[in-house]
Amino acid sequence: MKKQKQQNEVLEGEVKQEDQLVNQKTEREVWKDKYIRALADYQNLEKRTRDEHYQVRMFAGLAVIEKLLPVVDLLEKAADHLRDQGLELALKELYSFFHSVGVEKIDVLGKPFDPYNMDCIEIVPEGDENTVVSVVSDGYRMHGKIIRPAKVKVGKKVEEESINE
Missing domain, CATH: 1.20.5 (Single alpha-helices involved in coiled-coils or other helix-helix interfaces)
Known part of the structure; x- marks a missing residue:
């Protein structure tokens, strides 16, 4: 047991x-x-x-870049009217700086209107339907992100009947 x-x-x-x-x-x-x-x-x-x-x-410098864009617009307009080498050199340096930080212009002239990259400010009776016929203000992107859309005029075909009237 x-x-x-x-x-x-x-x-x-x-x-x-x-x-x-x-x-x-x-x-x-x-x-x-x-x-x-x-x-x-x-x-x-x-x-x-x-x-x-x-x-x-x-995107650390994004706010600074956004503040510089209107200045670049004014310098470009001045360079178009004055044809000054110093001004053109300054613009070239600005473009070089933009490129170095990943900022690029959006190429839109003659391209189909794209609401993601462009703001249409006027529709004009010239050019191809829904195609950018002139750029009022350049658009820019930084590392692929739109920081300012291009302001453009978009063409619209005019019907022959309305022209004859």
Whole structure:
């Protein structure tokens, strides 16, 4: 009887140890899963922070560029009328600076009207239908993002009957 009791106690001890082992394995898996999730969250946070930092660096001077654009417009108009080499050189330097920070003019003349890149300020009875016939104010983009749409005049075909009247 004592032997049986000892065997039962040993078996009960083994069962308890197995239960503890199973519980420990389960707990380890839970902690491992939590660790993997926390690591993934941290890596995602690092990536998001890097991306945001990159965006901030890319567009840090955007406010300054936007303030410079009307000045560039005035200098271009002055250069068209005065034909001054110093003024043209200053504009060339401004364009070079713009290029170095990722700012570029949007080429729109003679192209189909695109409301994402252009603002139509007038429809004129000349040129091809829905095509830009003149640029009132150049548009600019910075790293692919529109910072100022071009202000344009868009052509519209006039029907022959309305011309004859």
